[in-house]
Amino acid sequence: MAWMIEFTADAAKQLEKIGKENARGIRTFLRERVMQDPRQHGKMLKGSQREFWRYRVGDFRILAHIEENRFVVLVVKLGHPKEIYR
Numbered sequence: 001m002a003w004m005i006e007f008t009a010d011a012a013k014q015l016e017k018i019g020k021e022n023a024r025g026i027r028t029f030l031r032e033r034v035m036q037d038p039r040q041h042g043k044m045l046k047g048s049q050r051e052f053w054r055y056r057v058g059d060f061r062i063l064a065h066i067e068e069n070r071f072v073v074l075v076v077k078l079g080h081p082k083e084i085y086r
Contacts, residue, residue: 003038004072005030011075018079022060026078029057038066038073049085052076061085 033041042053055062063077
């Protein structure tokens with residue numbers, strides 16, 4: 001079963017700010033890889049943030065929460081690694 005991708009309001013704003021080319025690459029990655037199997041291409045965070053998964057797309061990181069009961073990957077944050085883990 002294919003998963004759905006959803007963005008929080010903050011993540012959608014961050015996607016707009018990174019530029020069209022970078023946003024296109026992130027959308028393509030999410031559509032072609034993450035929608036098929038979200039755990040295959042990501043890594044679970046550790047510690048207090050272990051409910052989130054991270055994905056690497058070029059110089060950017062995507063933080064997402066996998067909602068099993070709805071088959072949804074909710075993108076919570078995206079951006080440069082220096083900023084995303086704060």
